Every structure is written in structure tokens, then in C-alpha cells.
Amino acid sequence: MASYADGMSYHHGDLRRALLAAAAEAIAEDGPAALSLRDLARRAGVSHAAPAHHFGDKKGLLTALAAEGFEELAAALRQAWASTGSFLELGVAYVRFATTRRAHFEVMWRPDLYHADDPALVAARERSGEALYSGVADLPDGGAGGGRGQVRETGLAAWSLAHGFATLWLSGSLPDMPELPDEVARAVLRHLTHDV
Amino acid sequence: MASYADGMSYHHGDLRRALLAAAAEAIAEDGPAALSLRDLARRAGVSHAAPAHHFGDKKGLLTALAAEGFEELAAALRQAWASTGSFLELGVAYVRFATTRRAHFEVMWRPDLYHADDPALVAARERSGEALYSGVADLPDGGAGGGRGQVRETGLAAWSLAHGFATLWLSGSLPDMPELPDEVARAVLRHLTHDV
DNA sequence: CGGGGAATCTTGTCAGTGACAAGTTTGGAG
DNA sequence: CTCCAAACTTGTCACTGACAAGATTCCCCG
The missing domain is CATH 1.10.10 (Arc Repressor Mutant, subunit A)
Incomplete structure (x- = not known):
């Protein structure tokens, strides 16, 4: 072979x-x-x-896989943000990455499986984080409403929403779902609000 | 011992x-x-x-652990709903379960680790689902806005938000968090809206 | 009371796995 | 052409999950 x-x-x-x-x-x-x-x-x-x-060792391999995943996720998010400029589409891209690069995504959020302090991985993860939060300030009244804390909270809520949907989808907890859940994800992500 | x-x-x-x-x-x-x-x-x-x-076998043990978790989660959600009648507090209870019964929660959403078709487990999981969706109809205009589909979508968004926050917290992806993230969870969950 | 079946737990074994040590082959710099 | 380092191999060890067969104990029924 x-x-x-x-x-x-x-x-x-x-x-x-x-x-x-x-x-x-x-x-x-x-x-x-x-x-x-x-x-x-x-x-x-x-x-x-x-x-x-x-x-x-085994953790070393999964470290490399996770780092690869964080790199790809950062690239996908940057690409989505650059081409649409939409915070909503940023979330959709997050979900799409999770469903199309399933193995990477699953390992990425299981730090007990890899060497979480590996320098290359840490750097890649930070790049993902920056790309993820790049669109938060663009939310209507996002920066004005309540300062940096408010932005951070809204970003966390958006991340949680996209991450939760992706995770539930991957775990098979959502029956009767289409092959690619982009449209469902879009509808779900629309339930995020910035003003509390 | x-x-x-x-x-x-x-x-x-x-x-x-x-x-x-x-x-x-x-x-x-x-x-x-x-x-x-x-x-x-x-x-x-x-x-x-x-x-x-x-x-x-090993999967059998994890099946029992997951079933126990679903039972406890259903009980916690029912209790939260009965005592507060608040949809928001239902989400807080979900996050609290995840953080206080961490092992159960982690296994529950990893069906590749257990026998997902075990009758007792399936029953417990359904009880959890019912308790989870029990409060959705209570959202303002929840039932009137767009019928059953709308309710289901709002419920899915709420579940995703709570689940995502809990998952991210458990994975250690959220630095600078208090020991018990109840208050943060409440703030994040407030970013859910029912009208799209 | 007491016999016997069934539930509970033990010892023994086997293939598969991850980690490590030591040896072999290959590419390439000088 | 030589030699060193990188890439890969063979060999081994402790550990694990699964299974088989035997030992012990509980308790139901007479």
C-alpha cells in the first residue's frame, strides 16, 4: 500500500x-x-x-493534529470575515469547520489528550482566538453599549452558541438534521443578541 | 481501603x-x-x-455512568424549573450540573464511549430532553411567534448556548474564570433572544 | 433448618497497545 | 568518498480489556 x-x-x-x-x-x-x-x-x-x-508519543501526535486544526480554523475564520464582513457568517464558518474537519475539532477541545503547553499549539490557538473575536466589535452598538467587558461577554456568548451547536451536532444529539447544517446553524446563531 | x-x-x-x-x-x-x-x-x-x-465491559460501565448523569440532569432541571419558573435559570442549572458533575457530563455527550442504544440510557436521555424543553414555551411570544418550528429553534439555540458555555468552561478554554461560573453563565445566557 | 441454584467475585490467560532501547539503512554535507 | 545525522526497524516490557473457568457466598424454597 x-x-x-x-x-x-x-x-x-x-x-x-x-x-x-x-x-x-x-x-x-x-x-x-x-x-x-x-x-x-x-x-x-x-x-x-x-x-x-x-x-x-501519542500525545505528541495529537498535539500536532490540534495545532493543525487551530491553524485551519484561524484561516477559515479570517477568510469568512474578509469575504462577508458578517459576524453571523463568522459563526457559520466556525460550525462548518467543526463539521467538515470533525477529527481536528474534536481533539482541539480535549486538552487532556495532548500537550496543551506546546509552543506551536499555543501560538496557533491564539491566532484562532484573535480571528474569532475579530468581528465582535462590529456588532451594532457593540463597542458603545458597555465598554470592553461588554464586548468580551458578547463574544463569549457568540462563541458559546456556535461551539455548543457544533458540539451537539457532532455528538449526534440533534436528530433529523441535514447532512450539512449550515442553514440550521445560521438560524440558530440569529438568536444571539448584543443588548442585554 | x-x-x-x-x-x-x-x-x-x-x-x-x-x-x-x-x-x-x-x-x-x-x-x-x-x-x-x-x-x-x-x-x-x-x-x-x-x-x-x-x-x-468498559463501555457498559460508561453506559451506566452516562445514564446516571442523564437521570441527575433531568432531576436538576425539573427542580430548577419548579422552584424558579425561569427559563434563564434552567440554563444556569444546566451549566451548574456540567461543572459540579463534570465526569458524568463529559461522558454523556460522547456516545462513542458507551452503548448509545441501551434502553435505560435512552429513557433517561429522553427524560432529560423533556425537562430541558419544558421551559421553552414559556418564553415571551414563544408559542405565538412562529409555531412549533419556532419553539424548537429557540430551544435549540438555548440548549446550544448553555451547552457551549459549559463545554468551553470544562475544556479550560476560558481563562480567568471564577471557581463556580454561575454568575458568568447567567450573564452569557441573557444574550439569547427569542425573536429573530 | 438445610440443600441447591444463582449471584458475586477470583485466578489465569491472551492479544493488543504505548513506550523505550538498541541496532540498521539512507541521504547529504563537506 | 567519508562520515554523521535523520529516518526507520526489530525487540522488549508493563499494562490493559476481554474472556474462560473455578471458588465462595447469599438466599429462596422446601
Whole structure:
């Protein structure tokens, strides 16, 4: 298996990337709990100890996966904000990321699974946070109503709403949902108000 | 260890309950991923195979834990609704349950960890759902605005908001938070609106 | 009271897993 | 061409979950 580059060789060539992709696939299917480093190695056609060389241990691999996820989320949010300028669409993009990059999203919010103090991960997470809060000030009367505390609270409420919907959707708690819940998410997110 | 009843004997006496309590404690400390049946057995002072008799397998134990959680959540929500009659306080009670019964809550929304079709669990989950939606119709103009679909959507938004805040809090994504986030939760939940 | 079935718990075992140690192969800089 | 470092392998160990078979205890029914 694995038709990478020019046939099988002692050096895989792109093992790190292959392992991350295989991990994302496996997690999306059976959840993070069922993930096995040895199974990933088998899928990639390498020995059982090969993954350790790139990631150290299991938490190391999930750290890389989470960091990748935070990077992608930041990019998706920036893109949504740049192209629509709508706070609502920022939330929709958040939900879309959760549903399309399910494995990454699930790992990202489970810090007990990875090395939460990894520098690269921390940086990526902060970039996500900035992108997430970039649109808060744009809410009508967002900055005027009650100062910075008010902005922060509204942002937290928006984040909670989008995050909660995504989480419930991923857990299968919402029956009778369409394949891609973008439209439902939009409707739900509209229930956020800035003035309390 | 384990000063149950009248000293140690071949029959533990209340092993099932002891295992569930130990599991909740272990999960609250290190997350569901680190849970070990053999470790639970050691804590309870029984052999490594004793848990299997009561729960079948690991998923069986987590099924029981999740069912217990859904029962408790339903009770807490009913209690909150009965004593306050406030939709807002229903959400606060939801968040309080998540933070005070952390282990149960975390497992409940991770169906890949348990037998999601277990009859007792399904029943308990439905009781939770009923208690959760019991207050939706009470929202101002909740029933009049747009019929059943509107009520369902508002309920989903409220659930998402409370669930998202609780989840983010549990994941440690919200720095600078008080020990018990009741008051913050109340403030955040006030950002829900029924009219879109 | 007392026999016996059933519930509870034990010991023993097996394959799979993550982590680590030590050795092998390969690429590439000088 | 040499040699070093990176990439990967084989080998091993403790631990885990699951299962099988046996031991102990409870309690119901006569």
C-alpha cells in the first residue's frame, strides 16, 4: 500500500503528513478513544515504532493534529470575515469547520489528550482566538453599549452558541438534521443578541 | 481501603456503586481517556475481573455512568424549573450540573464511549430532553411567534448556548474564570433572544 | 433448618497497545 | 568518498480489556 513518491523505500518520505491524515480519518470514524499508533503505522506501511520518531508519543501526535486544526480554523475564520464582513457568517464558518474537519475539532477541545503547553499549539490557538473575536466589535452598538467587558461577554456568548451547536451536532444529539447544517446553524446563531 | 458494611468479605456488598463513584472521580481528574477498569478494581479492593461482572465491559460501565448523569440532569432541571419558573435559570442549572458533575457530563455527550442504544440510557436521555424543553414555551411570544418550528429553534439555540458555555468552561478554554461560573453563565445566557 | 441454584467475585490467560532501547539503512554535507 | 545525522526497524516490557473457568457466598424454597 501507500504509493508515495517512487515506490516503497526505507525512508517513507512524507510519513509525518501521512500519519496525521490517517489519524484524522481514524478519529472521524471511531473517535479519539479508539486511536492506535500501531494501527496508524500499519496503514502507512511502516513499523510500529516509526510514529514515535516524528511525534515522540501519542500525545505528541495529537498535539500536532490540534495545532493543525487551530491553524485551519484561524484561516477559515479570517477568510469568512474578509469575504462577508458578517459576524453571523463568522459563526457559520466556525460550525462548518467543526463539521467538515470533525477529527481536528474534536481533539482541539480535549486538552487532556495532548500537550496543551506546546509552543506551536499555543501560538496557533491564539491566532484562532484573535480571528474569532475579530468581528465582535462590529456588532451594532457593540463597542458603545458597555465598554470592553461588554464586548468580551458578547463574544463569549457568540462563541458559546456556535461551539455548543457544533458540539451537539457532532455528538449526534440533534436528530433529523441535514447532512450539512449550515442553514440550521445560521438560524440558530440569529438568536444571539448584543443588548442585554 | 473501602470500609463498607462490616469489613472486607468475598462479597463487596456495593461494588457497582463503588465502581461508578471511583470512575467519576478518576474521570474528573484525568479525563475519560485515562480511565482503566483494572485501576478502578484496585481502588475498590477487588480483583481485576470484578467490574466485568456488573457492567460487561468498559463501555457498559460508561453506559451506566452516562445514564446516571442523564437521570441527575433531568432531576436538576425539573427542580430548577419548579422552584424558579425561569427559563434563564434552567440554563444556569444546566451549566451548574456540567461543572459540579463534570465526569458524568463529559461522558454523556460522547456516545462513542458507551452503548448509545441501551434502553435505560435512552429513557433517561429522553427524560432529560423533556425537562430541558419544558421551559421553552414559556418564553415571551414563544408559542405565538412562529409555531412549533419556532419553539424548537429557540430551544435549540438555548440548549446550544448553555451547552457551549459549559463545554468551553470544562475544556479550560476560558481563562480567568471564577471557581463556580454561575454568575458568568447567567450573564452569557441573557444574550439569547427569542425573536429573530 | 438445610440443600441447591444463582449471584458475586477470583485466578489465569491472551492479544493488543504505548513506550523505550538498541541496532540498521539512507541521504547529504563537506 | 567519508562520515554523521535523520529516518526507520526489530525487540522488549508493563499494562490493559476481554474472556474462560473455578471458588465462595447469599438466599429462596422446601
